Amino acid sequence: MALLIRNGEIVTVGARVQADVYVENETITRIGRDLQAPPNAEIIDATGKLVFPGFIDPHVHIYLPFMATFAKDTHETGSIAALIGGTTTYIEMSCPNRNDDALEGYQLWKSKADGKSACDYAFHMSVTKFVKETESQLREIVADGTASFKIFLAYKNFFGVDDGEMYQTLELAKRIGVIVTAHCENAELVARLQQKLLAEGKTGPEWHETSRPESVEAEGTGRFATFLETTGATGYVVHLSCEKALHAALEARSRGVKIHVESVLPHLLLDKSYAERPGVEGMKHVMSPPLRAKQNQAVLWKALELGSIDTVGTDHCPFDTEQKLLGKNSFVNIPNGIPGIEDRVNLLYTHGVKRGRLDLDRLVDAASTRAAKLFGLFPRKGTIAVGSDADLVVYDTSYRGVVSAKSQHVNNDYNGFEGMEIEGRPSIVTVRGKVQVRDGKFIGERGHGKMLKREPAHF
Numbered sequence: 001m002a003l004l005i006r007n008g009e010i011v012t013v014g015a016r017v018q019a020d021v022y023v024e025n026e027t028i029t030r031i032g033r034d035l036q037a038p039p040n041a042e043i044i045d046a047t048g049k050l051v052f053p054g055f056i057d058p059h060v061h062i063y064l065p066f067m068a069t070f071a072k073d074t075h076e077t078g079s080i081a082a083l084i085g086g087t088t089t090y091i092e093m094s095c096p097n098r099n100d101d102a103l104e105g106y107q108l109w110k111s112k113a114d115g116k117s118a119c120d121y122a123f124h125m126s127v128t129k130f131v132k133e134t135e136s137q138l139r140e141i142v143a144d145g146t147a148s149f150k151i152f153l154a155y156k157n158f159f160g161v162d163d164g165e166m167y168q169t170l171e172l173a174k175r176i177g178v179i180v181t182a183h184c185e186n187a188e189l190v191a192r193l194q195q196k197l198l199a200e201g202k203t204g205p206e207w208h209e210t211s212r213p214e215s216v217e218a219e220g221t222g223r224f225a226t227f228l229e230t231t232g233a234t235g236y237v238v239h240l241s242c243e244k245a246l247h248a249a250l251e252a253r254s255r256g257v258k259i260h261v262e263s264v265l266p267h268l269l270l271d272k273s274y275a276e277r278p279g280v281e282g283m284k285h286v287m288s289p290p291l292r293a294k295q296n297q298a299v300l301w302k303a304l305e306l307g308s309i310d311t312v313g314t315d316h317c318p319f320d321t322e323q324k325l326l327g328k329n330s331f332v333n334i335p336n337g338i339p340g341i342e343d344r345v346n347l348l349y350t351h352g353v354k355r356g357r358l359d360l361d362r363l364v365d366a367a368s369t370r371a372a373k374l375f376g377l378f379p380r381k382g383t384i385a386v387g388s389d390a391d392l393v394v395y396d397t398s399y400r401g402v403v404s405a406k407s408q409h410v411n412n413d414y415n416g417f418e419g420m421e422i423e424g425r426p427s428i429v430t431v432r433g434k435v436q437v438r439d440g441k442f443i444g445e446r447g448h449g450k451m452l453k454r455e456p457a458h459f
C-alpha cells in the first residue's frame with residue numbers, strides 16, 4: 001500500500017523543507033507540496049512535526065556471549081526497542097571469540113537475526129585472531145555483504161588481537177576496501193592494572209575506571225592510528241570516551257590518517273560518579289571504556305557539534321542486575337555494558353539539540369547520515385530522497401517524558417539513564433514504508449527487518 005506523509009518539516013543534512021513524502025513499494029518516489037495519493041493510500045498528517053531519515057545505530061550488541069554470560073536482548077526485543085526510539089537500522093557486532101571459527105561465528109550471528117528483527121540490520125565482522133584461513137573467510141564474509149570489520153585491542157585472550165593480527169587485518173582491509181572499526185584500549189596495561197588493584201583489595205566497581213585510565217585508551221587510539229597510517233587502511237574508533245583519546249585521533253587525522261570517530265551516548269551524558277555509586281548501582285554503569293571524569297563531556301559535545309566526532313552510537317549491551325552481580329566480589333567480573341538503543345535519539349535531541357549543544361543538521365548527520373556514508377548504506381539509508389528506502393521518523397517535539405526502566409522495551413530490569421528528561425519522541429516510524437511504531441507503541445510486523453548487503457568502498 002502507498003503511504004503519504006503530509007506537511008511535515010523534512011530535515012536532512014544541509015536542508016529543511018516543508019513538504020510531503022510519498023512512498024510506493026518500500027521506496028520514496030516523490031517529495032513535494034500538495035502531493036495527491038490514491039484513495040487506498042495510508043495518509044499521515046505530520047503538520048507541526050519534524051520528519052527525519054530513519055536513524056542508524058552503528059554499534060550495537062544483540063546476541064553476545066561475553067564475560068561468562070549473554071547480553072539480554074534478542075533481535076525481537078532489541079529491534080522493537082530500537083524502532084520505538086526512532087532507530088530503523090542497526091549494525092550489530094558479530095563477535096565470535098578467539099577460540100571460535102570466524103565463518104561459523106558469522107553464520108551463527110546471522111541466524112540469530114534472520115526473520116526476527118523488526119528493523120533493518122547489518123553486521124560488522126569481528127576479527128578476533130588472524131590464522132591461515134582468516135583471509136579467505138573474511139573475503140567470503142565481505143562477498144556476503146558485510147563490508148566492515150571490528151577489532152578489539154582490549155579483552156586479552158577473548159576478543160583481543162595482538163599488534164601482528166591488527167596489522168594483518170588492516171593490510172587485508174586496505175586491499176579489499178573494507179573499513180575497520182576498533183575498540184582502542186591497551187589490553188596489557190588493563191590486565192596489569194586490574195591485578196594491581198585487586199592485590200590492594202580494591203574490588204568494587206569504582207575501581208573499574210582506575211584500571212582503564214584515559215591514557216590507556218589514548219595509547220590504544222594512537223596505536224590504531226599509527227597502524228592505519230602504515231597500512232593506508234580506513235579506520236573508525238568506536239566508543240571514544242575522553243579528551244586524551246580524541247586528541248590522539250584528531251592529531252592523526254590532521255596528518256592525513258583516514259580515521260573516523262564514534263562516541264556513544266553514555267560517555268556524552270553520564271560520568272564516572274555513576275560507577276562509584278554503592279553496590280550494584282555502580283555495577284550497572286560499568287562499561288569499557290569506562291565512564292570518565294565529567295569535564296570530558298563538554299569536550300566530546302564540542303567535537304560532536306563540529307563534526308570532528310563523526311557519529312553517535314550506543315554500544316547497546318544490556319546485562320541485568322543479576323548478571324551485573326557476577327562481579328560483586330571483583331569489578332573484573334562485572335559484565336561490561338549498558339543498554340541505550342531505545343533512548344539514543346530522544347536523549348540526543350533533548351540534551352543535544354534542545355540544550356543548544358547540537359543543531360538539527362548535526363543530529364541527523366551524527367545519528368544517521370554519516371554512519372550510512374561510512375558503512376556503505378548511503379543513499380539507500382541515511383537520507384530522505386527519491387529512490388531511498390522509506391525509513392522515516394515523524395518526530396513530535398511537543399512530547400514530554402522521562403526515561404524509565406518501567407516503560408522501556410529493552411529486555412532489561414534497569415535503565416542507565418533512569419530519570420532523564422525527554423523533550424520529544426517519534427510519533428511515527430516507518431521501515432521501507434511500513435508503519436512500525438505509532439506514539440511509543442510497536443504496531444508493525446515482527447520479522448519485517450532485512451539484512452542489508454554492503455559493498456566495500458574504502459580503497
Ligand code: URP
Nearest residue numbers: 183287288315317336337
Ligand atoms: O562495555 C562494553 N563496551 N561492552 C560491550 C563490548 C564492547 O566493548 O563494545
Ligand code: ZN
Nearest residue numbers: 183239288289
Ligand atoms: Zn568495545
Ligand code: ZN
Nearest residue numbers: 059061093315
Ligand atoms: Zn561494543
